[in-house]
Amino acid sequence: MDYSQPAVCLALLQKLHPTDFRATHASLGRIVNGLLEASPAPNQHLEVLEAARETLAFVQGEMAHAYAIHPQPPARNQEGGALERVVSLWKAVARSYARIADADAREGTLEDQRALLAQRRVFYEGLVLVEYYRAHLELPQGLWRAVHVAYNDAVRNGLAQVRVTDPLNEVWRAQSAQEAYVATLLAELANPYGRGERELNWVVRWAQRFAPYCTLDTGIEGHKPSTYGIDTDGDSGLRPLGLLARTPTVLRFDGSGLATQIQAVLAQFKRGVTPASLGLGNDCSASSSARLLLSLYRPWGLAASGRRFPRRQKAGAIDFTGDWLAIGYAIKGELFQQPVGEQRARAFRDDISLLTFGERVATVDGSTSESRRREAQAADLGMECERWELMDQSVGGFRLRRSGNGARLDHHQLVGIRPPDADQLLIADLSWLMYRTDGTLEVGVNVLPGVPRVVGVRRTAARTGAREPFHQAFVLPPSPALKTAGALVLPPAWFKKDRIVEVRDGEERQQVRLLKVLMRGANFDQCSFVPVEQEVRPA
Structure with missing residues (x-):
């Protein structure tokens, strides 16, 4: 198939099946790179790229699951890995829009599309950075510089603030090159390496939604050193102005309008308005959206702040x-062991290897120090x-x-x-x-505050006499100095409000009621609780 012919590529796009995303991804790569190498007429080249955008967004997102869910070392993302293929395609798309703009500067057939070409180029250069955030990998040198160059070209040609139609922008259905640039800046400010796949997807979407409320200004004098700025001739994102040299390429970032918008959204949540109706998406609840917006309020809407506890x-x-x-x-x-009778304790210890690797753990000489004994046994048990x-x-x-x-x-x-x-x-x-x-x-x-103890936990059974085994968990005692109450750290998905859980702490057993989830992680639920016998009962 001749991927240098726009008509052939358009026909192929009609036959692609996004559900078979790997095959579709390979076909899109051949289309984008084939046209980039052939450099057909600018208007025909642009027609193919625009027709492919929605399918591109879908299959690239599907490919990204491979490295977004479980971060991997760089070596596993190279040599044809999913990240390399996704990043290479985004770069090729960005270069394609730049190539069309360069060609049209000579031919002049797309005068009314120049702002669109500028916006698309900035948008796709920004997506390259996002993929490294998804993969939890350090940004290679030159990625930020490519974003800055694309934006500077839009500014130089007077196109940066011209809004163009963009169906991929879920709220506004339009975007300017400057708004695409600001959205990339916001994504970095959102602590992307501290976000899981789902939260980062929200951050990227919300950055597009809130970008119009931010401004970039050349006036940097007289502002606090903590105010954010960007050196458009550098190779990094936003930094406090106090850390940037006073050069003509430095712009001041103002997110005060965004702070007001976040306050308005949080107020709407209190009135019962749903995230979907506020343009945040239908895949997030009001409570999770509120928590994330609160964490974004300061970096997005105010300025850089020092750490609460300096490192x-x-x-x-x-x-x-x-x-x-x-x-x-x-x-x-x-x-961790299940409770056993005294007569079975020795047999259980003797056969503990059957619960690990099927081999008997070597007996450690009693004269060995306790620390060395524990280290040796830990090594034997993995x-x-x-x-x-x-x-x-x-x-x-x-x-x-x-x-x-x-x-x-x-x-x-x-x-x-x-x-x-x-x-x-x-x-x-x-x-x-x-x-x-x-x-x-x-x-x-x-x-997590407090010195942890290992406890056994099991959910109370609905049927009389039915008992499930105990599972390992941890209890964190209250800390008056840190003003924290006691907490249970349970296996994942165990928390359910008002669930009764039996806790075995040494020889003591008691039932507790789970009150509130304090933190939900990848493999644990941290929650508050109260012993059932201490609950206040009505008179």
Whole structure:
């Protein structure tokens, strides 16, 4: 098939089946790259690209699931991996619109489409960055510069603020090159490496929705150093003006209008208005939308702010594990077990290997120190902790780094860490993660307040006499100093408001009522609770 002929490509587009997204993706790649190489008449080239946009958006999104759900090291995203194919196609589309604009500058057949060509180019250059955010990979050099160049070309040609029709913009159905540029800036401000796939999809959509309420201005003098600015001749996104050199290429970013809009949306939620009717989408609830908007209010609508708890540079090694059972083992010093009678305890311990790898755990000499005994047994059971490098820390968490291979981690996963010189393992939420281009993994962890204890939990059965086994969980005691109440950390999807759960803490057992979910992660639910016997009963 001759992919250099626009008529042939248009006919093929009519036959593509988006549900077979891999085959469709390959066909779209051949179409886009074939026309880019052939450089047909600008109007015919543009017709094909515009006809392909909706299918492109769908199949690229389907391809992105491969790396958005479970972040992987850079090596697994190269050599024909899904990320490389998606990014290559977005780059080819952006170059195609730039090529059409260059050709039309000579031929003058698309005078009324020049603003559209500028907007499309900025839009697709921005999508390249978004894919790296999805994959939790460090941005390669030059990506931001490509976005800036596309925007600067639109400004130089007087096209930056001209709105054009864009069916992919779900709210406005139109967008200017400047609004596409601002949407890319907003995506970076939203802490993209701290978002899962679903939240990042919302962020990207909402950035398109709220971009018209932001402005870019050349007047930077007299503004606070914390005000955001952008160097359009650089290779990075928004930065506080205090960190940027005063050059003619620096613009001031003003999101005050966006702050007002976010306040208005939150007020609408309180009146019962749905996210879909406010242009936020029909795949998000009012409560989850409100939480996300609140987290975006300051970076999007105000200015840069210092950390609540400043980080302190600190070097050293730290014990780290993301395995649920290994966390419990490191805290308690033994594998989680079901309650057994005294007469069966020895048999259970003797056969504990049957619950792991089918091989008997070697008996450790009693003269060995307790720490060495535990380390040896942890290694035999596959429950040992990895050693990570501590980069810095604050009151609430740590920034860590791991070189080389290790266990695979998911965003917002429960992990266990043992800080240097600490005896007790703490549990923490993996709040963000990013792979550097050399394969080094950097993560931020927020420690859950309190010293955790391992407990057994099971849901009360609806049928009398029916009992399910206990499952490992963790209890965090109340901390008056941190003004936190006690909490249970349960396996995922366990929380249900007012559910009664039986908790076994050592030899003690009690029933508790689950009250409120405090945090929901990839593999855990942290929730508040109250013992059933302590509930206030009506007189």
